[in-house]
Amino acid sequence: MVLSFLVLISSYGKLAAQSNSDSIQTPEVIKESTVILNTEKERFNYKRLIIPGAFIGYGIASLTVKDLKRLNFSTRDEINEHRPDHIKLDSYTQFAPAALVYGLNAVGVEGKHNFRDRTIIYGTSMLITSAITIPLKHIVKEERPDQSNNLSFPSGHTAIAFASAQFMFREYKDTNFLLGISGYSLAVFTGIYRMLNDKHWVGDVVAGAGFGILSTELAYWLYPKINTMLGGKNKNTATMVMPYYQDKSIGIGLVKTF
Numbered sequence: 001m002v003l004s005f006l007v008l009i010s011s012y013g014k015l016a017a018q019s020n021s022d023s024i025q026t027p028e029v030i031k032e033s034t035v036i037l038n039t040e041k042e043r044f045n046y047k048r049l050i051i052p053g054a055f056i057g058y059g060i061a062s063l064t065v066k067d068l069k070r071l072n073f074s075t076r077d078e079i080n081e082h083r084p085d086h087i088k089l090d091s092y093t094q095f096a097p098a099a100l101v102y103g104l105n106a107v108g109v110e111g112k113h114n115f116r117d118r119t120i121i122y123g124t125s126m127l128i129t130s131a132i133t134i135p136l137k138h139i140v141k142e143e144r145p146d147q148s149n150n151l152s153f154p155s156g157h158t159a160i161a162f163a164s165a166q167f168m169f170r171e172y173k174d175t176n177f178l179l180g181i182s183g184y185s186l187a188v189f190t191g192i193y194r195m196l197n198d199k200h201w202v203g204d205v206v207a208g209a210g211f212g213i214l215s216t217e218l219a220y221w222l223y224p225k226i227n228t229m230l231g232g233k234n235k236n237t238a239t240m241v242m243p244y245y246q247d248k249s250i251g252i253g254l255v256k257t258f
Contacts (some may be wrong), residue, residue, distance in 0.1 A: 044221045052213040059154055059207020063142065072201040076145050079196055090193040094157045097164040097183030098122055101171050109179075111171035118171065120226060125163045125219035132211050133159050146198040155200045155208030161190035162212030170220055187212070 062068040101118065105111050111118065133156045142153040168183035191205040200208075 048217050049214070052210040052217070055206050055210025056214070057210075059203045059210065062201065062203025062206070063140065063153065068203060072203055075195065075202050076198070080198070084196045086197045087193065090157055090161075090190045090197065093186050093190045093193075094161040095164055096186045097161070097168040100183065101168050104172075104179075110175065112174065113171065117223070117227070118167075120230070121216075121219050121223050122164075122167050124222055124226060125167060125216040126160070128215040128218055129156075129159050129163045129212060132215065133208070142201075142204070144199055145195075145201060148199075152200055153204045153207065154211055155191065155194050155204040157194050158187070158191040158200070158205045158208030159212040159215070161187035162209040163216045164212075166213045166216035167219075170216065 058068070062072060101111055101122075102115075105115070105118075113121065133154055136154060137151040137156070140153045141150040143150050144152040162184075165183035165187035169180040172180035187209070191209060194200040194205055194208075195202065
């Protein structure tokens with residue numbers, strides 16, 4: 001299961017890279033030591049929905065299809081036979097790819113957008129991720145493997161992890177493809193440990209990955225419109241409010257750029 005998961009992720013990276021090469025190249029403008037590509041005329045490429053759509057479809061099917069439900073239980077039983085130690089690293093690795101983007105830019109490894117623009121994009125991605133996963137948890141009401149509550153589907157940690165990994169991929173795919181896809185390893189780690197910690201079924205994790213990738217793709221598509229609403233690129237400040245959900249806690253985060 002993990003192997004096929006990794007193969008799909010690798011295929012997604014190649015597909016996105018190929019679709020990008022088919023698009024019209026636009027002039028580059030250097031600003032604040034960061035490469036910024038003109039995204040105003042960028043069209044939404046529906047090929048980018050294939051992999052997240054497949055992940056989401058699998059996750060939804062796992063709620064009702066008997067064979068997939070059996071896979072959920074057999075995977076959990078296999079994990080419990082080995083009695084893995086429960087660790088909390090997945091609560092941190094979900095944000096690691098995004099943190100790497102900021103860290104790499106800070107040391108001079110340029111990405112696609114400057115600080116202000118990528119913060120708006122990532123904030124939008126987190127907003128969309130939360131807007132999808134939090135209501136679904138309360139609508140579906142799937143019981144967690146450890147029976148702690150009925151908020152298992154989809155995996156919020158995995159959704160954030162793959163939204164962050166997709167953010168890293170989109171920022172670096174044009175300049176350093178291998179660096180761009182490296183964030184997926186941290187996202188896969190997060191998803192696997194959600195299962196090892198007995199918090200999610202396989203279907204929850206796969207669906208979370210799909211929702212996370214989809215959220216970031218929507219954020220990049222919406223960015224030109226949001227940027228216009230915030231006053232365009234001539235504005236030096238912007239504010240983003242993001243809902244936050246983790247470990248039964250709901251809050252609101254504020255991001256302000258200068």
